Amino acid sequence: MTTLSRSSHRRRRYHPPAPLGGRPRTTRQNSVAALFLLPALIILIAFVGWPMLSALRLSFTDASGFGIExxxxxxxxxxxxxxxxxxxxxxxTALYTILFTPTALISALLLALLLGNRHLIGRGFFRTALFLPFVVSLAVAAFAWTYLLDPQVGLLNYWLRAVGLQLGNVLQDPTLAMPTVVLVAIWKSFGFYMVIxxxxxxxxxxxxxxxxxIDGAGAWRRFTNVTLPQLSNTLAFVVTFxxxxxxxxxxxxxxxxGGGPYRSTQTxxxxxxxxxxxxxxLGGATALSYVLxxxxxxxxxxxxGFFGRREKENG
Structure with missing residues (x-):
């Protein structure tokens, strides 16, 4: 046997040394990863898992927070x-969802298409200005909008009266109260969807x-045949969110x-x-929570499932 063949034979029979402790490398790595995840898992179980199980138990009782269940x-x-x-x-709630979801989605997408133009002057400023409401607490924004819409001291009615119009107390109108609270929610959140x-x-x-x-597609065909299919994952996230x-x-x-007037905004x-x-x-409230x-x-x-099927069809 030549020297070259003997060296090749030795290389083929060479086995690397076993990791420390004699365990496979993947097992040790998994153990280390589990140790790093353990604190987060404990917090998750203590503050999410256990309360959810406790609430599930309460949904089968007449618990009131006092006395015996x-x-x-x-x-x-x-x-x-x-x-x-x-x-x-x-x-x-279904009406609120129907009014809010498509309106916020369409307005955010249109603004994203507009502000995505690289040649638009001041697009950074407009992006920031439209995103800022999302940073504000919704409760704080609701207080501000309540004063803006007040029929006596609100700025909106003041401006309308200057041109001979009067909006009235929309928050006490069973027909206009729901669109108004939906409008506030859209104003608060559409900037976030726009950024996505x-x-x-x-x-x-x-x-x-x-x-x-090159194929002769116009703006609308480019939007429907290129933009929307390529945005399927983003659309799925935004619609779900x-x-x-x-x-x-x-x-x-x-x-x-507060859910009024006449329960017209009672979600x-x-x-x-x-x-x-x-x-x-508490029993009835937790049961309704689990249904939701x-x-x-x-x-x-x-x-x-719908967007995943669409992505496969377009892919």
Whole structure:
């Protein structure tokens, strides 16, 4: 056997030394990663997992926060789907979601398309100005809008009276109260959605638009055939985020209308608050909370499934 063949034979039979402790390297790395994650997992279990399990248990009782709790089984869940007052809040929440989600989505997308233009003068200023309301607390913004809309001292009515118009007390009008609180929520959040859309637009290759122009596609066809398909993941995120925000609407409604007038703005979360903290029906409030949670999960899964299928079709 030649020297070259003997050296090749030795190389083939060489085995690297085992890691310290005799365990596979991946196992040790996983153990180290688990140790780093352990504090976060403990906090998550203590402040999220355990409260959720406790709330689930309460939903099967007549708990009020005082005295002895009695097990009532599914009675609280039956009440959620049979009580006309609670069913009306489900309808109000659905109306709020229908008004808020597409309006916020379309306005944010249009502004993202406008401010995504590199040749627009002052686009950085406009992006910042439109995003700033998202930084403000919704409750604080609701207080400001309440004073702006006040029929006696509000600036909006003052400006309208200067041109011979009068808006009136829209927050006490059963027809206008819901659009008003939706408008405040859109003003607060659409800047955030706009920034997400701008980030998604910047990830679209310019070569796709150039190819579409060569094929003779106009602005609308480039938008429908290039922009929207490429934004499918971003759209899925924004739609889901906006719908969850709509289903959890509470802050501006609590400040501006308190659920009125005549329960025209009484959303599910407002009902949960009143049932749990005013009527002290913690069992009914937690049952309604879990119904809202399950509905939110189902809607989110449906949306991700829809956009995922669209992405495969376009891909």
């Amino acid at each position: 009695t097990w009532v089984g599914l009675d609280n869940y039956v009440t959620v789907f049979t009580d006309p007052r609670i069913l009306s809040t489900l309808g109000v 859309f701008i980030a998604g637009l910047q990830e679209i290759p310019e070569s796709l638009y150039e190819a579409a122009k 906006a719908m969850i925000a709509a289903l959890q609407a509470f802050d501006q409604i609590y400040v501006m209308t 599910v979360v407002m009902e949960i608050y009143q049932e749990g903290f005013k009527k002290l029906d 949670l399950i509905a939110t999960l189902i809607l989110s899964l449906v949306q991700f």
